[in-house]
Amino acid sequence: MKIIILGAGQVGSGLVEYLVNENNEITLVDQNYERLQLIKNRFDIKVVQGYASYPATLRNADADNADLLVAVTDSDEINMLACQLGYSLFKIPQKIARILNHDYLSEKDLLFTDNAIPVDNIIAPENLVMQEIVKLIEYPGVTQLTEFADGRLCMASVKAYYGGSIVGSSVNNLSKYISNAIIKIVAIYRQDKLINLNPNTVIEAGDEVYFIAAKGHVRLMTSTLQKLEPPYRRIMIVGGGNIARNLALNICKKYSVKLIETNSKNAASLADEFDKTSVEVFCSDPSDQNFLTEEHVDMMDLVISVTDNDETNIMSALLAKKQGAKKAIVLIQKYAYINLLSNNAIDIYISPGDATISALLTNIRRNGIINVKTLKHGLAEGLEIKLSGDYSHSNVIGRYVKDLKLPQGISICAVARENEMLIPDDKTTLQANDTVVFFVSEKKNIRELIKLTSPKATFFSALSSKAN
Template identity: 35%
Template sequence: MNIIILGAGQVGTSLAELLSDENNDVTVVDLDQGRLRQLQDRLDIRTITGHASDPDILLQADIEEADMLIATTQNDDTNIVACQLAHVMHKTPTKIARVRSPSFLNHPELFDRNQNTDAIPINVLISPESLVKDYILQLIAYPGSLQVVDFADSKVRILALRVRAGSLLINKEIRDIKNHLPAGIETRIVAIYRKGEVVMPTGSVRLREDDEVFFMAVPNAIPTIIKSLRQSKLRPTRNIMIAGGGNIGYNLAKELERQKHKVKIIDHNIERARIIAETLDETIIIHGDVSDKSLLVEENIDEIDLFLAVTNSDEANIISGMLAKKLGVKRVIALVNNQSYIDLIHLNSIDVAISADQITTSHLLHYMRQGDTVKAFTLRRGAAEAMEVIVHGSENTSKIIGKRIGEIDWPTDITIGCVIREDHVMIAHRDITIEAEDHVVLFLTDRSRAKDVAELFIPKEKTSWL
C-alpha cells in the first residue's frame, strides 16, 4: 500500500515503524527536519519537510498515488483540513485523523457521510487518549490481567495472565485444564510466553509459574477462569489513585466514579487541579508531586488497591509507579511510551506498562491487512498479533471452506482460537468445519505471517490483490 503519514511525533513514528516493516510505501511529512532525518536513518521510508495541510506539500508527497492518509499531527484542525484536502484533490480511499478535542469527538455526525453527504470526509477518527482510557478500564475490569482484547463485537475476548505461585494449574498439561474448570466453562490457550520465549500451546505442554498465558473465552467465563488460574482470591479494586489529571486521568476518574470506585487524582498543576475539582463529583483532587513520598504516605497510599500513573512524562510515571509499589500498592499500571524504558522496567516494580502509541497503532492495524480483516491487535508490545478474519468464497474458490480445522495447512506459529458463526462462538478444535462467512479469530506469534494468513482467506479469483 502507498501510505502518507502526517506528523512524526510518537504516534506517527510508531505507525511508520510498523508499516515500513511490512513492505508498504510510506511517506512521512513533518516540519521538524531533525525528526525526519532520524526516521530516515532507521527506516526505509520517504520524508518530506513541510506543513501537513499545505496542498503543495501533499502533492509533493504524491497524494494522487496514496491509498491511505493518516493525519497524526498534534493539531486537530491541521489533521481535519489535510483529510479534506486529500478528499478534494484525489478522493484518497482511506483517510484517518487523530482528533483530541471533545468538541469534535462529541459530535460524530460531523464526520458521518452516510448520514450527511456534506460531512467532513474522514473515514476514521482516532483519539489516543480515549483509546488508552478504554484499554485501562478493561484491565481494571479483570484484576490481574496483563492485556485484554475484544473480538467479534465483544462476543469473545483474549486475556493475558501471569501464572502465580500456588496456582492449581502449575505443572498441569494444557489438555487437562478443562478438568480443573467448572462444567460448561470453555477456554482455549492460544499462546504461552516463558522467560520471553514462545511456547506453542500443544496439549502436552505444562504450565509453569510465571508463564504469561494468553487464553480465549466468552466474557462471562473469564472471571471463573481467572479465579482458577490464580492461587488465591484477588483483592477487589475499590480504592484507586491516579497520577496525572490530564485528559486520560480526568476521563478515567469520570468513568470510575460512575462505577462506584473511590478515586483520588494527584496533579502538579494547580489550575488543572482546580478545573477538574469543579467538574468531578466524588473524586478527591490533590495538588502535588506524584513522586513525593511524603505526600503519598499522607494520602494513605498503603490503602490503595490500584495506582494508575498516566501523566505526560514517562519518567514521572515510572518513578511514581515504582514508589507506589514500594509503599504497598498491590497493583500498578503505568503509561510508558518509550520502548527502551519499558524494556528496563523490572516486572516486580510495575505490573503493567502500556504504550499509547502501540494501543493506537493496534486500533488501526486491520486497515493495513489484506483480506477481510475485521480486527487486528498487536500483543506483547508488538511481538505478536491477534486477528479476526471473515471467510469468503465457496468450496470451489476457498482453500479452507468445507475443511475441518485439523485438515487445513495453516502457516507455522499460529493458533486458531475460535470460530464465530452468526452469534455462536465455537472455541476451536480440530473437527470444526469452516463455512463461508465464518469469523475466525487467530493468534500469530510471528507477525510476519499475517500475509500468509491472508492468502488462505482470500478466494482464488481474488488472489490478484496480493
C-alpha cells in the first residue's frame, strides 16, 4: 500500500516505525529538513520537504498514486486542507486526519463529509485520552486497559505486589484462584524487560503482568496480583482544558470531583458550567502546597493531571502524592519524560501519542485486522483479527492452535466466537468468523502474522465461482 504521512513529529515518525515493515511504500512529508533526514537514516522511506497543504508538495510525494493519506501535522487547518486536496486533485481513496480543536470536533457530522471537508476517518487524541482515563478509574490497580471484541474482552497490565495470592507462585497455579474464569497471563515484564513466559514462570513482586480477561473478570485477576484496592471515590483533576472538562462531565455522577484551573477566566466559566453538578471548581496553582492542604489532597483517592504542560502535570502529581494523595495519573506528551518516570514516582502515565497511533493503525491496517492497541508505550501490541476463509483456503481455520506456525514473539490470547469467549489451549480449533486477539512483542513479525491469518487468494476466486 502506498501511504503518504504528513507531519514528521512524534506521531508521524512513530507511525513510520510501525508501518515500515509491513510491505508498505511510505512517503513522509514535513517542513523540517533535519527531522526528515534523521528518520530517513533509520528507515527505507521516501521523504519530501515542503508544506503539507501545497498541491506541489503532495504532487512531489506522488499523491496521484497514493492509496492512503494520513495528515498528522500540528495544524488542524493544514490537515483538513491536505485531505481536501487529496480528494479534489488526486482522488486518494482514504484520508485520515488528526483533529485537535474541540470546535471542529463538535461539528464533525456536518463538516467532515465529501460535500464539505472530505476526511474519511477523524482521530481526536483528547477524546481518546479521556476515554482511556475513564476506563482506568473503573479498575483501581490497573495501569493500562484496552478493550477487544466489542468490549467483551480486556487486555490489562497490573503491577504485582506482595499480598497478591499468585505472587511468589508459578503461572500454572493461577487456576487455583480463578476457577472457571476467562483469564490468561500473556506477558510479564521484569525490570522493564520482557521475560520468557511458560507454565513454570514464577511471578515476582515488582513484575508488570499483562493478561487478557473477560470484562467482568478483570478485578478478579487484579486481586491475584495485589491486594485489591477499594473503588475510587474522591478525585482531583488538575487542568481546565477539554480533557479535564469532558472527564469531569463523564465521571461527576459517580465520584466526588474537584477541578483545579489556574486561569481565572476559564475557572469562572467552568464553575458556571458545573454549577448544577457535584463538581467543585477552584482557581489555583496546583503546586501551591497551602491550597492542596486546605483542600485535603491527602484525602484524595486519585489525582489526575491533564494540563497541556508536561512539567506542570508531573510536578503537581508528585506534590499531591507527597502530601498524601493515594494515586496519580499523569498526561505526558514527550516520550523522554516517560522514560525518566519509570521508577514508580507516578502510578500511571498516559501518552496522547500512543492513543493516536493505536487509532491510526486500526484505520490503516487491513486483512481482517479490526483493532490495534499499542502496549507498554509502543514496545508491544494487542491485535484483534477476524478470520475468514475455509479449511482449504486458510492456514489457520480448522487447525489446532498447537499446529499453528506463529511468528516469533506473537501469541494467541483469546478467541471471541459469536456469544462465546475462549481462552484457547493446544487442542482448540479456530473457525471461520472467529475474532482472535494476539499479543505481539516482536512488531517486525506482524507482516508474517497477517500473511498467516489472511485467506489464500484462491478463496476469493472460489467464492466468485460459486456465485456464478
